[in-house]
Amino acid sequence: MFFGRLISGDRPGSPILAIVLIAILLGLAFAPFLFPGTRSLDTAARICIFIALAASYDLLLGYTGIVSFAHVMFFGIGAYGAALGLDGLGRGFGSIAIGAAGGAVAAAALAFVIGLFSLRVRAIFFAMITLAVASAFAVMVSQFSDITGGEDGFSFKVPRELTPAFKIADGKLFGVSLNGKLLLYYFVFTGCLVLFLALLRVVNSPFGRVLQAIRENDFRAEAIGFRVVRYRIAATCLSAVAAALAGSLFAVWLRYAGPDAVLSFEIMVDVLLMVVIGGMGTMWGAVIGATLFVIAQSYLREVMGALSDATEGAPLLPDLFNPDRWLLWLGVIFVLSVYFFPTGVVGRLRGKD
Amino acid sequence: MPPAPVLETHGLTVRFGGHVAVDAVTCAFAPGELVAIVGPNGAGKTTYFNLISGQIPASAGTVMLAGRDITRASASSRTRAGLGRAFQLTNLFPNLTVRENVRLACQARLGRGFRLFSLASDDRELTAEAEAILARVRLASLAGQTVAALSHGDQRKLEVAILIALDPLVYMFDEPTAGMSADEAPVVLDLIAELKADAGRAILLVEHKMDVIGKLADRIIVLHNGALAADGEPAEVIASDVVQEAYLGRDLTEPAPEPAPEPTPESTGETPHV
Ligand SMILES: Nc1ncnc2c1ncn2[C@@H]1O[C@H](COP(=O)(O)OP(=O)(O)OP(=O)(O)O)[C@@H](O)[C@H]1O
Ligand SMILES: [Mg+2]
Numbered sequence: 001m002f003f004g005r006l007i008s009g010d011r012p013g014s015p016i017l018a019i020v021l022i023a024i025l026l027g028l029a030f031a032p033f034l035f036p037g038t039r040s041l042d043t044a045a046r047i048c049i050f051i052a053l054a055a056s057y058d059l060l061l062g063y064t065g066i067v068s069f070a071h072v073m074f075f076g077i078g079a080y081g082a083a084l085g086l087d088g089l090g091r092g093f094g095s096i097a098i099g100a101a102g103g104a105v106a107a108a109a110l111a112f113v114i115g116l117f118s119l120r121v122r123a124i125f126f127a128m129i130t131l132a133v134a135s136a137f138a139v140m141v142s143q144f145s146d147i148t149g150g151e152d153g154f155s156f157k158v159p160r161e162l163t164p165a166f167k168i169a170d171g172k173l174f175g176v177s178l179n180g181k182l183l184l185y186y187f188v189f190t191g192c193l194v195l196f197l198a199l200l201r202v203v204n205s206p207f208g209r210v211l212q213a214i215r216e217n218d219f220r221a222e223a224i225g226f227r228v229v230r231y232r233i234a235a236t237c238l239s240a241v242a243a244a245l246a247g248s249l250f251a252v253w254l255r256y257a258g259p260d261a262v263l264s265f266e267i268m269v270d271v272l273l274m275v276v277i278g279g280m281g282t283m284w285g286a287v288i289g290a291t292l293f294v295i296a297q298s299y300l301r302e303v304m305g306a307l308s309d310a311t312e313g314a315p316l317l318p319d320l321f322n323p324d325r326w327l328l329w330l331g332v333i334f335v336l337s338v339y340f341f342p343t344g345v346v347g348r349l350r351g352k353d
Numbered sequence: 354m355p356p357a358p359v360l361e362t363h364g365l366t367v368r369f370g371g372h373v374a375v376d377a378v379t380c381a382f383a384p385g386e387l388v389a390i391v392g393p394n395g396a397g398k399t400t401y402f403n404l405i406s407g408q409i410p411a412s413a414g415t416v417m418l419a420g421r422d423i424t425r426a427s428a429s430s431r432t433r434a435g436l437g438r439a440f441q442l443t444n445l446f447p448n449l450t451v452r453e454n455v456r457l458a459c460q461a462r463l464g465r466g467f468r469l470f471s472l473a474s475d476d477r478e479l480t481a482e483a484e485a486i487l488a489r490v491r492l493a494s495l496a497g498q499t500v501a502a503l504s505h506g507d508q509r510k511l512e513v514a515i516l517i518a519l520d521p522l523v524y525m526f527d528e529p530t531a532g533m534s535a536d537e538a539p540v541v542l543d544l545i546a547e548l549k550a551d552a553g554r555a556i557l558l559v560e561h562k563m564d565v566i567g568k569l570a571d572r573i574i575v576l577h578n579g580a581l582a583a584d585g586e587p588a589e590v591i592a593s594d595v596v597q598e599a600y601l602g603r604d605l606t607e608p609a610p611e612p613a614p615e616p617t618p619e620s621t622g623e624t625p626h627v
Pocket of ligand 2: 398399400441527
C-alpha cells in the first residue's frame with residue numbers, strides 16, 4: 001500500500017517488467033557491494049543519473065508530445081550550476097545546494113522564455129527553436145572560457161565527506177571500504193531516486209492527465225477548456241528543472257563539468273534513444289531504456305573484444321567484432337530494437353505492440 | 354416576456370478568401386430552448402458553430418454569451434464561460450480510456466488541471482461523476498476500454514458524455530446521430546430530450562432528419578449559402594417557401610429519408626488545427 005503510493009499507483013503492468021524493475025532497483029541500491037570496482041560503480045551512477053534524465057525527457061516527449069532538442073542543455077545548465085557553486089563558494093553541501101538551485105532556476109527561466117515564444121506556434125517550430133538555442137548555448141559555453149573553462153571544462157572539489165579520503169569507519173563491509181566515495185554514490189542514488197519518484201508523481205497527477213490529453217488531441221483539450229499553451233509551457237519548465245537537477249548530481253559525481261561530458265549533442269541523441277527504446281509515455285520505459293543503454297555503452301566494447309578473440313581464425317568475424325566497431329553495433333542494436341519494439345521494451349512486455 | 358437570451362450572434366460573418374461561408378447571421382438563443390439548425394450540405398452550419406465556439410476567428414460581427422462579448426476569446430475560455438460543443442467528426446482522446454475522456458472534461462470544468470503532486474486516482478469524486486455520466490449514455494460497461502477500440506456509435510455517445518460532463522449553459526450538437534445505427538440514435542436523442550427537460554440550458558442542434566427535428570425543436574433556423582434564410586416555429590418554417598427552395602425542392606415533411614450524405618472532412622472545415 002505504502003509502496004503503491006510511493007510509485008504513485010503506477011503499476012508496471014506486467015510481471016516480467018516488475019521483476020526486471022525490482023532487479024534494477026536492487027542492483028543500483030546495492031551496486032557498491034554487488035559490483036565492486038571503480039568502473040562498475042561509475043556505470044551504476046551513470047545509470048541512476050540517466051534514468052532521471054530520460055524520465056524528465058519522457059515527461060515532455062512521451063507524456064506531452066513535445067519534441068525538444070534542448071533537454072541536454074538544461075542538464076548542462078544544472079551541471080555547470082553545481083560546478084560553479086562548488087568552485088566559487090568552496091567545497092560544502094551548501095555550495096551544491098546553491099549551485100543546483102541556481103541552475104534549476106536558470107533552466108526554468110530559459111525554458112519558460114523558449115516556451116513562451118515558440119509553443120504558441122506549431123510543434124515543429126518549437127523543435128527547431130530548441131535546436132538553435134541549444135547550439136547557441138554550447139557555443140557560448142566554449143566562448144566564455146574564463147567562467148566555464150571553455151572546451152576543456154574544469155574540475156573542482158566536492159565536500160570532503162564525499163571523497164575517498166574521508167573514512168566513515170575503519171575496516172570493510174563485504175570487502176568494500178567505507179569511505180566518502182560510497183557516500184557520494186548514495187548521494188547520487190538517493191537524489192536520482194527522489195527525482196524519479198517526483199516525476200512519477202507528476203505524470204500520475206491531475207496535471208499529468210491533462211498533459212496526456214494534450215498529447216492525444218490538443219485541439220480537443222483546448223475545446224474542453226484547458227489552456228493548452230500554459231500546460232505545455234509548464235511541462236517544459238518542469239522537465240527542464242528535473243534535467244538541471246540531474247545535471248547537478250552528475251557534475252558532483254564527476255567532480256568535473258565540461259561540454260563533452262554534460263552538454264554535447266551526442267548525449268541528446270542518447271537520451272532520445274533511451275526513451276524510445278524503453279517505451280515512450282511510461283516512466284518505466286525510461287528506467288529500462290537508460291539501464292540498457294548505459295550498460296551497452298560501457299560494456300559493448302569488452303563483449304566485442306571477447307567475441308573477436310573467440311572467433312580468432314574464422315574468416316571475417318574477428319574483424320566484424322573488432323572493438324573499434326562498437327559504435328556500429330550499437331547502431332545496429334538500436335535500429336533492430338526500434339524496428340521490433342515500436343512501443344519500446346515496456347510496450348512489448350505489456351503486450352501492446 | 355421571453356427570457357433574456359443566453360447566446361446571441363450579431364452580424365456574424367466569416368470569409369475564406371472570397372467565399373462568404375457565414376454571412377451576417379444575427380440570431381438569439383434563450384435558456385430552455387432547443388433550436389434546430391438546418392440547411393443543405395455546405396450551408397455553413399458547422400462553420401457557424403466554429404465561430405460561436407471559437408475554433409475559427411470571425412471576420413465581422415460579435416458573439417455574446419450570457420451578456421458578455423466573447424468574440425475575441427479563445428476556444429478554451431469560451432468553454433470555461435459555459436459554451437459546450439460536440440463535434441460533427443468524432444474528436445476524442447483516442448489512446449485514453451473512455452472513463453478518462455469523461456473524467457478530463459469534469460476536471461476541466463472544475464479547474465483542477467494544475468494539481469501537480471496529488472494523485473489523479475485519489476480524486477474519487479471525479480471518477481464517480483464520470484461513471485455516473487457514462488451510465489447515462491449507456492457506456493458504463495465500456496468505461497475501461499480505450500477509445501480507439503470503440504465502435505463509431507459508441508464514440509458518438511462519448512462525445513455527448515463529454516458535453517454533459519462540461520455542464521455548459523449552451524449545448525451545441527453538430528449532427529450527433531450521423532452514422533449511428535437505427536437502435537443507437539434514439540439513445541442520443543433521448544439524452545438530448547432529457548437535457549432539454551431538466552435544465553434551463555439552451556440547446557443548438559444541427560440535424561438533417563426532419564422527424565427528429567419535428568419532435569425535439571422549439572424553433573428552427575435555416576442557413577442557406579451562409580445566410581439566415583428563416584427563423585421560426587417548426588411547422589411554419591418547414592412549410593415555408595424558403596426551406597423548400599433551400600433544399601432544392603426536397604420534400605422536408607417526408608419522415609427522414611436520410612437526406613444528407615455523410616460529410617467528408619473537407620466539407621466540414623473541422624480540421625483539428627484551425
Ligand atoms: N476552414 C475553411 N477554409 C475554407 N473554406 C471553408 C472552411 N471551413 C468551411 N469552409 C467552407 O464553408 C462552407 C460551409 O461549410 P460547413 O462545413 O460549415 O457546412 P455545413 O453546413 O456544416 O455542411 P454539412 O451539412 O455538410 O456538415 C463550405 O463551402 C466549406 O467548404
Ligand atoms: Mg457540418
